[in-house]
Amino acid sequence: MSRWLLIVFLALTGIAGSGLHAREAAPLAADEATEKRLVAISSELRCLVCQNESLSGSNAELANDLRREIRSLIRDGRSDAEIMEFMVNRYGDFVRYRPPLKGTTLLLWFGPGLLFVAALGALLLHLRRRERALGDQRPLDADETRRAEALLRDPDAPPRP
CATH class of the missing domain: 1.10.8.640 (Cytochrome C biogenesis protein)
Structure with missing residues (x-):
C-alpha cells in the first residue's frame, strides 16, 4: 500500500512541478x-x-x-x-x-573628512582638559593618608580634624 502511495505522490509532484521549470529572463x-x-x-x-x-x-x-x-x-x-x-x-x-567636484558639491566630497577632523579635535581637547583637571590634584600628605586608611578600616568612626 505504501509503495503505491509513494508512486502516486511522485507522479503528482512530477506533473505539478513540470510547469515550474526556470527559464532565462x-x-x-x-x-x-x-x-x-x-x-x-x-x-x-x-x-x-x-x-x-x-x-x-x-x-x-x-x-x-x-x-x-x-x-x-x-x-x-x-x-x-x-x-x-x-x-x-x-x-x-x-x-x-x-x-x-564643484562649488555646490564641496560639502558632499569633503564633509565626511571635515567631520572626522572636527571629531578628532574635540576628542583631543576633551582628553587634554581631563588631564589638566586630574593633574591639578596633589597627592595626600602623611596625615591625610592616615585619616583615609582609618576611614576605610572603620567607616563608622567620626572623622578627626
Whole structure:
C-alpha cells in the first residue's frame, strides 16, 4: 500500500512541478547593445528611493520608470553623456554616485573628512582638559593618608580634624 502511495505522490509532484521549470529572463530591450548601455549608465546612477543602491540594482517603481526613460533616450540616439546630463538636470547631482567636484558639491566630497577632523579635535581637547583637571590634584600628605586608611578600616568612626 505504501509503495503505491509513494508512486502516486511522485507522479503528482512530477506533473505539478513540470510547469515550474526556470527559464532565462528575456531582456527588456529589443537589442543587446541597448541593454548593455542601459546597465552601464544605470549603474552610475543612484536610485532616488533607495539612495544606497544603484539604479540598475533597484526594484523600486521609480527605478523602473527611470530605466524605461533611459531606454527611450538610448533609442532616440542620445549619447551616454547626454543621458547623464539629462538625469542630472532633472534630479540634481545627487543622482550620480560620483558627483562632479564643484562649488555646490564641496560639502558632499569633503564633509565626511571635515567631520572626522572636527571629531578628532574635540576628542583631543576633551582628553587634554581631563588631564589638566586630574593633574591639578596633589597627592595626600602623611596625615591625610592616615585619616583615609582609618576611614576605610572603620567607616563608622567620626572623622578627626
